[in-house]
Amino acid sequence: MKERKNSDVIIVGGSYAGLSAAMSLGRSLRKVLIIDSGKPCNRQTLHSHNFITQDGEKPGAIAAKAKAQVLQYSTVKFHDGLAVSGKKTEHGFTITTQLGDTFSAKKLIFATGIIDIMPQIAGFSECWGISVIHCPYCHGYEFRGQKTGVMANGERAFHLASMVNNLTDDITVLTLGKAAFSAEQAEKLRTYHIPVVETEIAEVEHVNGHINSVVLYDGNKMSFKALYAAVPFKQHTDIPASLGCKLTEQGYIEVDNFQKTAVTGVFACGDNAGMMRSVASAVAAGSLAGAMANKELTDEQF
Known part of the structure; x- marks a missing residue:
């Protein structure tokens, strides 16, 4: 002592x-x-x-x-x-x-x-801060023009999608359950051709923290280069x-x-x-x- x-x-x-x-x-x-x-x-x-x-x-x-x-x-x-x-x-x-x-x-x-606090999704924590990211200002430019996912729901998801929309026109929102958007928000997402997927994520496939794809619980895979996540x-x-x-x-x-x-x-x-x-x-x-x-x-x- x-x-x-x-x-x-x-x-x-x-x-x-x-x-x-x-x-x-x-x-x-x-x-x-x-x-x-x-x-x-x-x-x-x-x-x-x-x-x-x-x-x-x-x-x-x-x-x-x-x-x-x-x-x-x-x-x-x-x-x-x-x-x-x-x-x-x-x-x-x-x-x-x-x-x-x-x-x-x-x-x-x-x-x-x-x-x-990391979600119980295989591969998620290994990608955190590398290709699973929290901030467009800190990481967004490096993933400009790339296929991008936004793992969030409601107001947080809408905010992230709006910010990332200036960096890429290939965005998908993954709400991990029933979407919680207002009618106005949902219409805005449709206007900017941002699809919303409600199926939960089973796994993030990656190589040394760099995402290859997201595996959904229904067996479908979605390819992404970056995944914004509000945890x-x-x-x-x-x-x-x-x-x-x-x-x-x-x-x-x-x-x-x-x-x-x-x-x-x-x-x-x-x-x-x-x-x-x-x-x-x-x-x-x-x-x-x-x-x-x-x-x-x-x-x-x-």
Whole structure:
């Protein structure tokens, strides 16, 4: 067990948002401890896109470069470990890891991301982030003009189909059950020649994560190059909720325009606090969270 160490800020989560927050704080000479378990949600994704200066780079390479740059700031430290609990104290907060190491700080930033919940479809999880994708901005251009499926229903499916329609004119919506579109939505899909298939999917056939076809429960196969999927998610950790942070109806950590949670002294940034799931968005949110945590420390000390 490590000896308790005092920091100005503990950042739980050392991927893009967490590292960005650490840089803001390190440049203000704040003592920062980043605790990270090494499991980013995009670890299967081959390339990161829509992030200026890094377009097409491997996500792991971006994170590795960011970590190296952040740790050049002498007041920033990195701890490999899984945070499992947190407590409010008289002087701030403590975070305890799976191995029993306990650390304390005046402020907390959660950059813990989310966990996507994979459906029980053979081959689906192996393709996630490669050819089974969630975001047209992150992946759509690479599949432009290709046969594309949208695995969703109702408003979510209609939204995805409308966005992807500008990238390809070969779209099929797979609702995995009875379609739940309004009459107006159904008519719009027909107008743009987007068929709707209600049969459930039995398997995603692929080679190393690249889709060949989708096998339906009725035995039919549909060939696709990409499959957009709206899957449920859960928070990567319940520590924010245990401290009193509120969640939105969608399941994100509720934050204000400055990444502040409902608990004074606690911030959240990245995928855990917003639906814009991209590296660029995570970096921006992390930078703001770090700056706002520093402002709170300044206001309390000066």
